[in-house]
Amino acid sequence: MQKFLFLLMVVFLTSCELFQSKAVRTENKVQEDLLAIDWNDVDSYPLFDTCDENAPKSTQRSCFQENMFNYFSSAFSDAQFEVDTDINETLHVDFKIDEHGFITILEIEENVKINELLPGFNAEISSRLNDLTTVAPALKQGNPVSMKFRLPLVLNTTN
Template sequence: MKRVVYFLLCILVSSCSFFESKQKRTQELINEELRHIDWNSVDSYPFFYTCDEAATKAEQKSCFEETLITHFQETLYDFEFTLSNTESETVSVIFVIDTIGRIHVTDIEKDAWVLKQMPEFDGVITQSLKNLPKLAPALKRGIPVNTKYRIPVQLNTN
């Protein structure tokens, strides 16, 4: 009887360690895979539904950038901003496209004199981004991900 109890106890102890080592090995494989993922790039860029979803990554990026810049130019062309400085100024617009394809402006980096002379500038930029055509989020390994972008906007005073 003692041998049976001892045998069952050995099986129980060894089987628990067997599962534990299997779980540990699985976690090691996951960690190894995570170390090899390039978290600074996406597999496919956000794309506007006017762009070709089946296009190459480079073509997707190009279509995304062209659509975004064209929309910005058309929107800003409709507004008249007056600057009294003789130099041109670059304003950086930082925004995030979330996993649903919505755009959120996180910051607009500009000098104090731009804010003083054009207090409505932030609102115009934010509204311009909100009025972009519908877009799909970027994908990483087939999963929608947030992507952050910085667009330089050159303000010319000439």
């Protein structure tokens, strides 16, 4: 009987959770929950007015991509550049949609060949995309979050 009481006392005294305060247990739970979140994915993509916020995530993504493509296409529809040689290059435009839905150009990839053949091309891209519209921001766990995107801009003058 004494061995049983001793064993019970050892188990009782070594159980740390019995002595943790409610705040410590809550903090531990919060840390576990934070580690379980996939921070590389969002619950819903940024949405334009024409996109359905109740649609599945894949549909939201397609709608977002289509609207961005249309916006970029219209921004460059009247652009005319003259070159003497064929170009088949891809530039990447990095932009961010912040937690308020504002779209900002972060960086336009430098390309030596394009800079030589089309001086000022990056400045032209920046000025045409400077007045980007706003969208509903991406959501993560019901909270608006910012997202970064990379858009390929293909320049092809070959026949």
